[in-house]
Amino acid sequence: MLQISAQQLAELLSGIARAQAAVMNGMDSAMAGIKSQHIQPALNNAAHLRDRPDPTLVDLPVRILMSYQSRVGPDVAAIARDLERLCGGSSATPAPAAAPAAAAASEDMDFSDFAKKS
Numbered sequence: 593m594l595q596i597s598a599q600q601l602a603e604l605l606s607g608i609a610r611a612q613a614a615v616m617n618g619m620d621s622a623m624a625g626i627k628s629q630h631i632q633p634a635l636n637n638a639a640h641l642r643d644r645p646d647p648t649l650v651d652l653p654v655r656i657l658m659s660y661q662s663r664v665g666p667d668v669a670a671i672a673r674d675l676e677r678l679c680g681g682s683s684a685t686p687a688p689a690a691a692p693a694a695a696a697a698s699e700d701m702d703f704s705d706f707a708k709k710s
Contacts, residue, residue: 598679602671605656613660632661649678 596604620627639647639654647655652674659666 598672598675599668601675602668605653606666606668606671609653609657609660609666612657616661647674647678652678 616627616631619631635654635658638651639658640651641655644651652671656666656671
C-alpha cells in the first residue's frame with residue numbers, strides 16, 4: 593500500500609503546476625497575448641476565487657498553477673496544510689503560518705480509502 597505524506601503530495605502537485613506553467617509560457621511566447629486573453633480568464637473561473645475563499649480539493653491544483661504566474665510562487669508548506677485540511681488529516685483547521693514544514697511532513701496520509709470519502 594502506497595502511503596504519501598501531505599508534504600510529498602504538495603511537492604508533486606507543485607511540480608505538475610510548474611510544468612503546466614512552462615507550457616503556458618511557451619504558448620504565450622509563440623502566440624503573444626494568449627495567456628492574458630484566454631488562459632488566465634479560464635483559470636480564474638476554474639479556481640472559484642470569488643465564491644470559495646478557501647480552496648476545495650478540486651480548486652487546489654488550479655490555484656497552485658495560478659501561483660506560478662505570480663512573482664512569489666507557491667508555498668509548499670501552505671499547500672500541505674490545505675491538503676491535510678481537505679483530506680481530513682490530523683487537524684481540522686489550517687496550521688499557523690509560523691509552524692515548520694517538517695511538522696506537516698512528519699505525518700503520513702493513507703489514501704487507500706480516499707475514493708470512499710469523496
